[in-house]
Amino acid sequence: MSVFAAVSVGGCVATLVSSIRMVVKHQAPVRPIPKWVVPAALATLLITPIAVTAVPILGVTLAWLPGYLAYRGARRYATLTYPRRVTATLLESRLKPVLGDPWTGQALLIEYDPTNSADRANVAKVVIKIPRAVLPSKIVDRCKEVLTETFSGGKKKKWTASTADTVITFTPKVEIQDPPPLKHLKSVLQDNRALGADARVEVNEWDDVGEIAAFTGKASKELANVVASRIRQVHIEDLVHTRVPIANGSWVVTWDVTAVPTITARRSAFRDIIYKEPPERFIQSRAQAAEEYPNALFRVGLHPDGRVCTRTPIKEPNGLTTGATGGTVTLVSVGDMGGSVG
Numbered sequence: 001m002s003v004f005a006a007v008s009v010g011g012c013v014a015t016l017v018s019s020i021r022m023v024v025k026h027q028a029p030v031r032p033i034p035k036w037v038v039p040a041a042l043a044t045l046l047i048t049p050i051a052v053t054a055v056p057i058l059g060v061t062l063a064w065l066p067g068y069l070a071y072r073g074a075r076r077y078a079t080l081t082y083p084r085r086v087t088a089t090l091l092e093s094r095l096k097p098v099l100g101d102p103w104t105g106q107a108l109l110i111e112y113d114p115t116n117s118a119d120r121a122n123v124a125k126v127v128i129k130i131p132r133a134v135l136p137s138k139i140v141d142r143c144k145e146v147l148t149e150t151f152s153g154g155k156k157k158k159w160t161a162s163t164a165d166t167v168i169t170f171t172p173k174v175e176i177q178d179p180p181p182l183k184h185l186k187s188v189l190q191d192n193r194a195l196g197a198d199a200r201v202e203v204n205e206w207d208d209v210g211e212i213a214a215f216t217g218k219a220s221k222e223l224a225n226v227v228a229s230r231i232r233q234v235h236i237e238d239l240v241h242t243r244v245p246i247a248n249g250s251w252v253v254t255w256d257v258t259a260v261p262t263i264t265a266r267r268s269a270f271r272d273i274i275y276k277e278p279p280e281r282f283i284q285s286r287a288q289a290a291e292e293y294p295n296a297l298f299r300v301g302l303h304p305d306g307r308v309c310t311r312t313p314i315k316e317p318n319g320l321t322t323g324a325t326g327g328t329v330t331l332v333s334v335g336d337m338g339g340s341v342g
Contacts, residue, residue: 018071028082039070083118084110087150094146095128098139102131120151126170136163143170181212188243189217194236195227195263196220205266211246214266227261240265 023029092105107129112122126147130136144159147170151157158173178186182203189195198220205214219227226232237253240263244251252268255261283289298311 018074020074022071022075023078025078028078080116080118084112087118087120087123091126091146091150094150095143098142098146099128099130099134123151124172128168128170130166130168132166136161136168140168143168179210181210185212185215185244188239189236189263192223194239195261196223198222204264207267212244212267214264216265217263219261221260224261228257233261233263236263 088105088108088110091110092108095108096103109125109127110123111125111127112118113124114122128143130139140161140163144161147159148157151172158175159170160173162169162171177183182201185203186201189201190197190199195201195217196219200218201215202217203212203215205212207213227236233255237251240251240253246267250268251265253263253265255263283292294314296313298313299308300311
């Protein structure tokens, strides 16, 4: 057997085997393969002697080129054309009972994203042209159910519809996933033992590392009266403190029950201890203490926003501390029979 014959036969066999294996692997029909394989085989037989003789170096490559193109065509058929055709046929058969017998799949358009995909989960748009006698409002919801069942892809999709004359365009509804901290917060508050399943939970402020610094939760209408009671509010506050912990400090919780019971929580963390600088001079006598007393100012802590919390004895002569040893301590300075918390 000459070199020309060997190359030609090898090219034909490789084209046939690789194309059939590709189609079988993706469970597509083998019958359309001759559309690419037969012309490629004939082209290989014709091109090989001429190519090897004319351009010896590139001759073998040129001789196998038809086979490669046939393989590419078979691959596109098996991975894109045929799966899309199956999907369109399935959707057409399911939509016919909804739209009626006059309707056919020729009035159906399915778009994918990315454009080279045939995965049903990647369907980005479905356009349906309905018969003029069919009212869109009567069939939109049923069409959405069909699309959801057909293009679920292991995960239920929600669809939105827009109508223009007799054309209905369906697009998947984009659902924004909550960040993990917000998802966890909702799992705590959107409970029937808290604000209810339909409660609205929103983050008002995030810190620099992506953690929740402040949030608001509105009770569901069904549990509004229950959440308005102080007993339920205390229970919800305990849930927040226990199940939504923060690294430093605690949650400061306020309630508004004038309309829909609403909880607002803001993170209040105690900062580092303030170490007072040594005084430039010391009090040497009672007379000097009495003279300096009106100007005395003590730094006792930091506010959550970083401002220094101070106490002036001449203005707040009385001070109270509450809290167990080793726990959170609240300093209350009382002046003119009124209180201020620092």
